[in-house]
């Protein structure tokens with residue numbers, strides 16, 4: 001794993017956007033895995049601004065989002081469909097048919113999970129997967145205890161995750177209890193992975209990730225077994241480590 005130290009959130013977003021843009025501009029065909037949550041918002045803002053200024057095209061880009069809440073329609077203000085449209089897709093020229101987000105309203109969720117996993121494979125696999133990290137070490141919505149062999153599946157969200165994400169809803173009760181998420185094995189199939197960690201509240205989990213063992217109790221620890229992982233973290237997230245980057 002390569003660890004890149006960023007001064008602050010602003011610096012982290014620029015470093016991450018630079019890495020993504022190098023792929024967008026350098027590859028004729030590109031499949032990106034995208035994340036939601038608070039962390040990547042600044043990265044998407046930079047991509048939008050860069051496309052506006054330079055006319056950068058995303059016609060050749062396909063995307064797969066990590067996850068979606070079960071039971072929220074795509075146009076719900078807190079669905080990840082809405083998040084992605086409002087933060088990124090509405091402002092770049094990516095063809096709508098190239099955008100993939102799990103359907104949390106599917107009647108048959110098991111079937112939806114199979115379909116999603118197949119589509120990732122049919123696209124030729126993810127070239128670069130963007131990840132955040134939960135305070136409990138989750139990646140996507142893969143909570144502690146999730147099998148490293150899991151593919152896209154339905155997950156019951158941990159209370160700590162619902163509480164953390166309730167900041168985006170009017171109340172905790174409104175946060176869905178279930179989600180569809182790419183599995184750990186789905187994420188590990190990606191050719192390259194970029195994990196972002198920001199702020200003091202990620203310091204402890206980042207310390208466990210860097211120094212701890214590989215265990216299903218800390219889903220992100222699986223990344224140590226991947227050949228091509230970059231972590232970009234700001235000084236606060238790195239404050240529990242004694243590393244030179």
Ligand SMILES: O=P(O)(O)OC[C@H]1O[C@](O)(CO)[C@@H](O)[C@@H]1O
Nearest residue numbers: 036037038039131132133134161
């Ligand atoms: O970036 P945040 O808001 O700290 O969230 C961290 C992680 O938690 C999630 O929002 C899910 O709870 C992920 O999508 C994200 O990677």
